[in-house]
Amino acid sequence: RKEVEQDPGPFNVPEGATVAFNCTYSNSASQSFFWYRQDCRKEPKLLMSVYSSGNEDGRFTAQLNRASQYISLLIRDSKLSDSATYLCVGLTGTASKLTFGTGTRLQVTL
């Protein structure tokens, strides 16, 4: 079983839609979680950290449920520019090693 699992998608949504991505993790020792965004043939870029209390950054909301070992990302009012692959990432251990999910691809259309 992979440490971090995501639905690969693709999620095809119209502009303005709300879309949610889910991610599960198997290592209960994972300390922190992040969502990264990766555009085609580019490097991943940090989108936001994920907290148990939930956190919001503009149209993006992230949530962590430690009891269910589940992480979510909600994107409201989708824009064409949101089209990318979204990577769910967990931080484990003292060496600050990140473990990446395989990513969920989002395609926003007109």
Added chain:
Amino acid sequence: DGGITQSPKYLFRKEGQNVTLSCEQNLNHDAMYWYRQDPGQGLRLIYYSQIVNDFQKGDIAEGYSVSREKKESFPLTVTSAQKNPTAFYLCASGSGGYTFGSGTRLTVV
């Protein structure tokens, strides 16, 4: 501007050849990492270094080597022992929220 620079952007390797990928950062980060990304797979950790003159194997270190002689630099050598080196290689630094370089695409010809 602070950041991570990887070079070259594209690299072609002949069978049996060693090649070295460069990674330089001016973010004053102690920790640096090398990842490999294959199509349809997540990033996999090759090597990491938390401090100068020290580094540790990641999940897929076989066929790779690194050095960390300076805080700013963490080069990765892909040796001839790496049987399937064609991939997108990403260098990162930091702790928690990493900063990534723009990557090197290595192709075996």
